[in-house]
Amino acid sequence: MIEKPASKAQAITSEVRRRIVDREWRQGDRIPDEAELAVEFGVARATVNKALQLLAEEGLLDRKRRAGTHVTVNPARKTTLTIPIVREQVEGAGMEYSHRVVAQKLSPLPADIAARMALTEGAALIHLRTVHYGDSRPFQVEDRWINPEAAPGAELIDFQRINANEWLVRNFPWLRNDMAFSAENANARDARLLETRQGAALLVLQRTTFNDLGAITSVRLAFHPGYQMLATP
């Protein structure tokens, strides 16, 4: 069953990828230039350009003006990770979603979070601690700081009723975000909220988002033990 190429550009991407995978074009080789390929495939140069740019973004090709297009020697591969909305993630797994706000109050910003958000230590931010459940089993604990300067109106929201992430994402699109994955041993609070043992290895996602007014929010998401985050192929 051969899948039909969605477009000429797609077909060319596939064919070029095939030539690389089948080692007709080896790592480091210079491949024919756009004009030649356009003739070979019987399309306009712009179409070849689009196809090759795709592969360059993927990291399979290196392109430089005048120097031509080369097959990347040491492809440091890129993958796109989709950070799903918790609710959609839980419901997508066929479970019923619910969440519980453990704490919501104005608190002075601790130094480490302040650094991440590029704000001054001790500033008054909204501090939220939430547990997200799938079928009443803890799925994720969320520890979030919200900057009311960049997200006006946040003081007035009852996040027990509206999921903080969804409210923010709907009302304050961001320009830039920092993100880091790490593994942490569950501390006493994590363990209690996730109903697991202290010391269990947790996948932790730390994320800070910014708009033109500065940092909007910084959040630490700790997933239940055994959770796997899959990269979209």
Place this chain on the structure above:
Amino acid sequence: MIEKPASKAQAITSEVRRRIVDREWRQGDRIPDEAELAVEFGVARATVNKALQLLAEEGLLDRKRRAGTHVTVNPARKTTLTIPIVREQVEGAGMEYSHRVVAQKLSPLPADIAARMALTEGAALIHLRTVHYGDSRPFQVEDRWINPEAAPGAELIDFQRINANEWLVRNFPWLRNDMAFSAENANARDARLLETRQGAALLVLQRTTFNDLGAITSVRLAFHPGYQMLATP
């Protein structure tokens, strides 16, 4: 200091992004169609198309034929993760890279890895265990299975001399890869190889790559405790 837009399409992407972030165009709103924007910005429609496609890939816009372009309501945001070559990562941090192959032999494939690689349990694959060091401190332990069917020649390589990942990446470009992040408590072997305590939380990256001959390799990379994987902004 205003940064100059690299191209007209870039400039349009920025401007549209600004309008979304500044909430001139709200979540769910339908934005003017390509033809109108082309007139507004004084460019060809193809240029607007390119700009909006970029934002659609980013997840900020939803585009449908006939229905027009809408600002995404619940943007499930995407980030690109660059999986670096260990050596480059270590050297990029200003440390000296070295690696040690702890074991290299043909072994029968265990069931869990067989499932990941879509191969039959018990098949004879090359099994490698390697520790990667930065300035002689353990950086990462690698547990790898290589399929000689998809990567012919692998049986003959001495991976003490050549880093397995680099050899594979240079010689067997892949078509598809599965990738998953998780957190695991260090087992006895992890602890010994990483020179840490048993039970320490480790960030684990599990990756399997395929070419047209099937699975090339499946690898479990366990990073030293405290390691953070950053998403490129």
Place this chain on the structure above:
DNA sequence: AGCGAAAATAAGTTTAGACATAGAGATGAA
């Protein structure tokens, strides 16, 4: 040989115009 200026080249971008196609909305039959 060494160096700097000039020429050449391959990719990058844009344009106007054309046709394709998904899919929302209108229309009409049952």
Place this chain on the structure above:
DNA sequence: TTCATCTCTATGTCTAAACTTATTTTCGCT
């Protein structure tokens, strides 16, 4: 009403041609 069909529109894609720009190569001068 409900369902199937038609129509129309906004996006998707492609083309040929032109111009731009980074970089390499060449060439001429010292």
